[in-house]
Amino acid sequence: xxxxxxxxxxxxxxxxxxxxxxxxxxxxxxxxxxxxxxxxxxxxxxxxxxxxxxxxxxxxxxxxxxxxxxxxxxxxxxxxxxxxxxxxxxxxxxxxxxxxxxxxxxxxxxxxxxxxxxxxxxxxxxxxxxxxxxxxxxxxxxxxxxxxxxxxxxxxxxxxxxxxxxxxxxxxxxxxxxxxxxxxxxxxxxxxxxxxxxxxxxxxxxxxxxxxxxxxxxxxxxxxxxxxxxxxxxxxxxxxxxxxxxxxxxxxxxxxxxxxxxxxxxxxxxxxxxxxxxxxxxxxxxxxxxxx
Amino acid sequence: xxxxxxxxxxxxxxxxxxxxxxxxxxxxxxxxxxxxxxxxxxxxxxxxxxxxxxxxxxxxxxxxxxxxxxxxxxxxxxxxxxxxxxxxxxxxxxxxxxxxxxxxxxxxxxxxxxxxxxxxxxxxxxxxxxxxxxxxxxxxxxxxxxxxxxxxxxxxxxxxxxxxxxxxxxxxxxxxxxxxxxxxxxxxxxxxxxxxxxxxxxxxxxxxxxxxxxxxxxxxxxxxxxxxxxxxxxxxxxxxxxxxxxxxxxxxxxxxxxxxxxxxxxxxxxxxxxxxxxxxxxxxxxxxxxxxxxxxxxxxxxxxxxxxxxxxxxxxxxxxxxxxxxxxxxxxxxxxxxxxxxxxx
Numbered sequence: 001x002x003x004x005x006x007x008x009x010x011x012x013x014x015x016x017x018x019x020x021x022x023x024x025x026x027x028x029x030x031x032x033x034x035x036x037x038x039x040x041x042x043x044x045x046x047x048x049x050x051x052x053x054x055x056x057x058x059x060x061x062x063x064x065x066x067x068x069x070x071x072x073x074x075x076x077x078x079x080x081x082x083x084x085x086x087x088x089x090x091x092x093x094x095x096x097x098x099x100x101x102x103x104x105x106x107x108x109x110x111x112x113x114x115x116x117x118x119x120x121x122x123x124x125x126x127x128x129x130x131x132x133x134x135x136x137x138x139x140x141x142x143x144x145x146x147x148x149x150x151x152x153x154x155x156x157x158x159x160x161x162x163x164x165x166x167x168x169x170x171x172x173x174x175x176x177x178x179x180x181x182x183x184x185x186x187x188x189x190x191x192x193x194x195x196x197x198x199x200x201x202x203x204x205x206x207x208x209x210x211x212x213x214x215x216x217x218x219x220x221x222x223x224x225x226x227x228x229x230x231x232x233x234x235x236x237x238x239x240x241x242x243x244x245x246x247x248x249x250x251x252x253x254x255x256x257x258x259x260x261x262x263x264x265x266x267x268x269x270x271x272x273x274x275x276x277x278x279x280x281x282x283x284x285x286x287x288x289x290x291x292x
Numbered sequence: 293x294x295x296x297x298x299x300x301x302x303x304x305x306x307x308x309x310x311x312x313x314x315x316x317x318x319x320x321x322x323x324x325x326x327x328x329x330x331x332x333x334x335x336x337x338x339x340x341x342x343x344x345x346x347x348x349x350x351x352x353x354x355x356x357x358x359x360x361x362x363x364x365x366x367x368x369x370x371x372x373x374x375x376x377x378x379x380x381x382x383x384x385x386x387x388x389x390x391x392x393x394x395x396x397x398x399x400x401x402x403x404x405x406x407x408x409x410x411x412x413x414x415x416x417x418x419x420x421x422x423x424x425x426x427x428x429x430x431x432x433x434x435x436x437x438x439x440x441x442x443x444x445x446x447x448x449x450x451x452x453x454x455x456x457x458x459x460x461x462x463x464x465x466x467x468x469x470x471x472x473x474x475x476x477x478x479x480x481x482x483x484x485x486x487x488x489x490x491x492x493x494x495x496x497x498x499x500x501x502x503x504x505x506x507x508x509x510x511x512x513x514x515x516x517x518x519x520x521x522x523x524x525x526x527x528x529x530x531x532x533x534x535x536x537x538x539x540x541x542x543x544x545x546x547x548x549x550x551x552x553x554x555x556x557x558x559x560x561x562x563x564x565x566x567x568x569x570x571x572x573x574x575x576x577x578x579x580x581x582x583x584x585x586x587x588x589x590x591x592x593x594x595x596x597x598x599x600x601x602x603x604x605x606x607x608x609x610x611x612x613x614x615x616x617x618x619x620x621x622x623x624x625x626x627x628x629x630x631x632x633x634x635x636x637x
Binding site: 015018021022024025026028029032033036114115116118119120121122123124125130281284285286287 | 295297366393402410
């Protein structure tokens, strides 16, 4: 059969430039949605400040006001006496977990609800780049929060930020985010099939909150809890970031945590893409892909 | 091509725990299966404006979604622009422009330009080319002056125009249009129909137009496939299809206040013809009912029908031996009207 010319673009070619454009367009689209609702700015302005108050009060109640924010008994299991910076760093990294877990699955569900999912899935581009764009746009708000929160840490809790600290921390956060994207892909796949990933994300949020050392060291957990905690990428990211920021360790001393993070990232990203493609095919066969 | 869907029934929260029900469940599963497309086999020629005419639930959207790779058929395949929809999805997608679901499938919080720019990126169009193409399409759609307004401020017809512009962004050789004038007022419907005609004639696009509006299929299409219950029941040019109904086979009765059982009584009196109430009376608007007798020797039953209606004190406004339409063909072939043959799923 004679094929008709497809004018407009060399659609058979998939260049890095065209793929990056997909990621960029997805980020721009999501930011424009965000800006379409101006109330979000009020939230953005006050949230980083309000967010600290419970941690400070909790810290003062536990470690007392005379020797502010330091506890010797806490130092025995945590390796640092500084309770509040310990918890604040935990919460900063945990905010990446929250946006990643809730973001991508919800974003897919919203596309189905709007009726745009059909058009996204029937376009000739590689869907992985759309998903990366979605994940990155979800991380933007987390990053803005993290920067604001770190600024408050520096101003009020004496955390020193030098280039020697910032660069390794960014590296660890990127490794954490990659693993979280893999998990978010798994939830997006669930969202394709079951049209709702919120409850699963909620459960995952609790699993991370309980078994990763967000508010307390891993040693506080019973042995079985520690085993679960050691399966979570957040655990290694927290150990590494606290080690760099509070104990002034270098990246080379954290090679084991970095290696484990890389292994977890590779595994969950592979599993995430595999599950997403599998669920996409299954829902295309069952005819439920556009349902919401 | 065949596509089946399973209609899930609620079986109670703990239904899956009861083993004794398992056998019943397996039995009912087979009856839950809805055949949305039943061995569809049709060829659309290059440059043709091909209509797919059928009521809601006939399988039109399922076919369009299978062709656009949104759904995977259970059996069979389709070749689009020389590419197989099962194994060459990327090239099939690049060859197609699609309008399915209309205005709801756009981002209402974004402007028309932002919407088109985003979808252009999904088709890997370079920014410069995309910008130029978007300007051209906005010009064609007469929406250049409102390109930077959010779609939430657009009318339904304007949003539908943007949906068509999106389908044309990458200048695909083939267009799949599913009910492109659904819900539009007559002015916008006419504009959209003119644009579809222009796309076929001036730009030589191959167009598959799925519609349940018989006038649309009749006016626009080179050939029409009539689809009902997932099966193609006839394919030909509109004129040839209409020859399937002879003038003597077609009687239209316009009357006021017919009782609800009128169709049943007429069917008893004229067993060899198909009887359909095409338009139900609207007392508020003062519009009468329209009843059609199609097939057999409808003409011979005129006196019987008049006697019966008079006997029941039904006021007859007019009685016509009409020129057949595609809807008459549909009624003759399927026994239901285009708006009455709807089914769930």
